[in-house]
Amino acid sequence: MSITVNGLDELRKLAGGDLGTSEWIEVTQERIDTFADATGDHQWIHVDPERAEEGPFGAPIAHGYLTLSLFIPLFTELLDVQGVATKVNYGLNKVRFPSPVKVGSRIRLTAKLAEVEDVPGGVQITVDGAIEIEGGAKPAAVLQSLSRFYV
Numbered sequence: 001m002s003i004t005v006n007g008l009d010e011l012r013k014l015a016g017g018d019l020g021t022s023e024w025i026e027v028t029q030e031r032i033d034t035f036a037d038a039t040g041d042h043q044w045i046h047v048d049p050e051r052a053e054e055g056p057f058g059a060p061i062a063h064g065y066l067t068l069s070l071f072i073p074l075f076t077e078l079l080d081v082q083g084v085a086t087k088v089n090y091g092l093n094k095v096r097f098p099s100p101v102k103v104g105s106r107i108r109l110t111a112k113l114a115e116v117e118d119v120p121g122g123v124q125i126t127v128d129g130a131i132e133i134e135g136g137a138k139p140a141a142v143l144q145s146l147s148r149f150y151v
Contacts, residue, residue: 002076007083008123008151014079015116019127022074024106024134027062032103035066049103061100067107067131067140068095074109075127081149090124090146099138106134114144122150 003019005011029049036042044051045061052060072089081087101107108131115126124146131141 002078002080004080004082008149011081011123011125011149012116014113017113019078019111019113022077022109024108025070025074026106027066027070027101027103029060029103032060032062032066035063035069039063039065057100057102059102059104061102062105062140064097064141067097067101068143070107071109071129071131071141071143071145074107074131075111075129075145078109078111079113084122084149084151086150088148088150090148093126093144093146095141095143097141099133099136099140101133101140105136107131107140108134119148122148124148 003014005014032046036047041063045055045057046063047060049060109129110132111127111129113125114128117124127145127147129143129145130139133140
């Protein structure tokens with residue numbers, strides 16, 4: 001369920017609060033292959049299912065950066081900021097990949113709005129997020145993301 005805010009004042013009021021949990025999405029071999037084609041990273045552990053079955057994880061796994069890239073579509077399920085001129089990704093403070101995402105796994109995002117700080121022309125938010133794997137003991141990714149919203 002998405003939280004919708006209108007403008008920066010409403011966004012500021014969410015600082016320190018939980019943003020909730022996104023829906024599950026499946027990480028398919030097709031998605032992994034498309035990411036490999038887009039990035040040129042065709043390592044066998046991602047794109048060769050037969051060989052990957054004999055590898056350390058028993059199946060192909062998603063690229064860590066594919067998992068990270070799914071943060072944005074998952075995050076947009078959680079927070080909708082209206083009444084701003086533009087929204088931009090500003091960067092990351094920290095990213096870790098504690099557990100691989102095997103092909104066919106489902107992932108989702110849980111997030112907290114850790115901080116909202118003023119910047120010239122808008123605000124910068126810091127989001128603490130964890131991309132969970134359904135049934136997994138450890139998350140696929142733990143991250144701190146920075147975004148800016150300008151008026």
